[in-house]
Each structure stands twice: as structure tokens, then as C-alpha cells.
Amino acid sequence: MSKLLLVFVVFFAVIAVACGGGGGEPGNGGGSTPQPSESVTPLEVNISDSGLQPQTFDIIAGSKYKFVVNNTGTKSRTFVATRWVINVTVPPGGKGESGPFSDAEVGAQADCHEQSRAIRTEWKCVVNIKAG
Numbered sequence: 001m002s003k004l005l006l007v008f009v010v011f012f013a014v015i016a017v018a019c020g021g022g023g024g025e026p027g028n029g030g031g032s033t034p035q036p037s038e039s040v041t042p043l044e045v046n047i048s049d050s051g052l053q054p055q056t057f058d059i060i061a062g063s064k065y066k067f068v069v070n071n072t073g074t075k076s077r078t079f080v081a082t083r084w085v086i087n088v089t090v091p092p093g094g095k096g097e098s099g100p101f102s103d104a105e106v107g108a109q110a111d112c113h114e115q116s117r118a119i120r121t122e123w124k125c126v127v128n129i130k131a132g
Contacts, residue, residue, distance in 0.1 A: 040064045040100045043127075045112075047090070049073040051122030052114055060132045061106045067098040078115035081127070087115070106131045 043065050046053045059065055069079045071090040078089040084101040103110070110127040117123035 038064055040066050042066055042068045042097075045069045045079055045125070047071045047073060047077045047079065047114055049075070051120075052079070052125060055122075055125045057112075057125065057127045058130055059103065059127055061104050061129050062102060062132060064100045064102045066100050067112075069096045069098075071095070079112065080115050080118070081110060081112040083110035083127075086112075103129050105129055 041059075041063060043057050043059070045067055047069060048071075067079060067081065067086060067088060069077075069088045069090050071077050071092055071094050074092050076089060076091050078087055079096075079098075080087050081098070081101075083103070084098075086098040086101065088096040088098050090096040106129055108129045110129070112125045112127060114123040
């Protein structure tokens with residue numbers, strides 16, 4: 001009987017040690033200190049009934065960006081940047097945002113456009129990826 005009791009005591013002691021906090025800072029669940037999030041730079045795109053502006057963006061490789069799309073036109077528009085799998089549909093008079101993206105390929109160019117009119121120059125744009 002005493003061996004069985006000893007086994008239970010050791011078992012529960014091991015469980016208590018394994019589950020008992022220890023380490024880490026108080027108040028953050030015992031994990032490491034949270035790091036501040038890296039900032040995301042907005043790239044403003046304006047879509048009207050006659051095209052999109054600006055038609056050229058320069059970004060720094062390794063930095064984080066997001067597209068902020070303003071639709072001043074009378075129809076719903078979808079802004080597309082396929083390199084980063086971005087599709088932002090914005091209703092007339094509305095505003096939309098992409099998720100954050102970044103790129104490391106210095107010297108590359110990425111195309112962007114309004115989805116339904118990509119063949120016409122006034123509906124296209126290009127993103128130049130530059131060294132920091």
C-alpha cells in the first residue's frame with residue numbers, strides 16, 4: 001500500500017512541477033516579452049471612372065506596405081496586384097485596404113491594375129522594388 005501511495009505522490013509532484021509557471025515575466029503568460037509590431041506604410045491608390053493614380057510606386061525591399069484604395073468613381077472597382085495576391089474590391093465612393101505585404105527582390109517590377117480594364121494604360125500601375 002505504501003508503494004502505491006509513493007507512486008501517486010511522485011506522479012502528482014511531477015504533474016505539479018510540469019504545470020507550475022516558472023520563467024517568464026509576470027503578466028504575459030510566462031512567454032517572452034512581446035515585441036512591437038513593425039509599421040506598415042500605406043500606398044494610396046485613387047480609382048476614378050477614368051483610371052487610377054498614381055501609376056508608379058517605389059517601395060524599399062524588406063519594408064512592409066499595404067494598398068489603401070479609394071474609389072471616387074460610380075462603379076465598384078477591384079484593384080489587383082498579382083505578385084502579392086492582392087485583390088481589393090471597393091464600392092463606389094468607398095475605401096478598401098489590402099493586407100500587409102513586402103518584397104525582397106531588389107530591381108524587380110510588379111504590375112498592378114484595375115481588374116476589368118487592365119488592358120488600358122490609364123488603368124495600370126507599376127511597383128518598383130528598390131534597395132534600402
